Amino acid sequence: TYVVTENCIKCKYQDCVEVCPVDCFYEGENFLVINPDECIDCGVCEPECPAEAILPDSDDRAEAWLELNREFAEKWPNITRKGDPLPDSDEWKDKPDKKALLSE
Ligand code: SF4
Ligand code: F3S
Numbered sequence: 001t002y003v004v005t006e007n008c009i010k011c012k013y014q015d016c017v018e019v020c021p022v023d024c025f026y027e028g029e030n031f032l033v034i035n036p037d038e039c040i041d042c043g044v045c046e047p048e049c050p051a052e053a054i055l056p057d058s059d060d061r062a063e064a065w066l067e068l069n070r071e072f073a074e075k076w077p078n079i080t081r082k083g084d085p086l087p088d089s090d091e092w093k094d095k096p097d098k099k100a101l102l103s104e
Contacts, residue, residue, distance in 0.1 A: 001034065001036040001037075001039040001041060001056075001057050001066070002034055002039055002041065002043065002045060002046060002054055002055065002056055002057065003033075003034055003036065003054070003055060003056075003057055003062045003065045003066050003069045004016075004025075004031065004032050004033050004034055004053055004054055004065065004069060005053050005054070005055055005061060005062055005065045006053065006065070006098050006099055007049075007051040007052055007053035007093075007098075008031050008032055008049070008051060008053035008054075009030055009031050009092070009098040009099070009101055009102050010030050010086055010088065010089070010092040010095075010098060010101055011050075011051045011053070011085060011086060011089040011092050011093055012030060012031065012032060012085055012086050012089065013049065013050050013051060013085045013089060014032065014079070014082040014083055014085060015048040015049060015050065015082065016032065016045040016048050016049050016054060017032070017079050017080065017081065017082050018048070018081070018082045019044045019045055019048050020044070020045055021040070021042060021044070022038055022039070022040055023078060023080045024038035024039050024073075025078070025079050025080075026072060026073045026075075026076040026077065026078055026079065027076055027077055027078075027079040028072060028076050028102075028103060028104065029103035030086060030101070030102065030103045031072075031102050031103070032079065033068070033069040033070075033072040033073050033076065034054075034069050034073065035069070035070070035073035035074075036057070036066060036069055036070050036073070037070070037073075038073075041056075043056070050093070051093050072104070075104075
């Protein structure tokens with residue numbers, strides 16, 4: 001599976017949503033997640049993200065995010081169309097240590 005990781009927080013560009021063939025993205029206030037049980041591992045969303053937030057779960061940096069994607073995918077609504085990115089998305093794009101800013 002692929003997972004959404006820290007770089008998405010406070011950006012939420014949503015380019016990923018448009019390309020997913022199985023519509024397995026779920027939307028929180030300032031972050032999106034992938035439902036790992038629905039993702040078919042096609043990989044097309046990964047290069048679409050301007051923040052490089054999407055990683056395969058085989059990547060070491062994804063490990064801490066897999067369960068979080070699963071958990072929020074159960075709570076948050078499905079998203080199938082790209083909406084507007086968050087207003088300060090470009091400012092937050094390359095900032096590190098955003099995990100504490102994730103709105104549940
Ligand atoms: Fe959707 Fe494919 Fe990305 Fe999985 S890898 S979330 S199926 S676009
Ligand atoms: Fe987030 Fe990137 Fe999608 S910033 S909403 S994972 S395009």
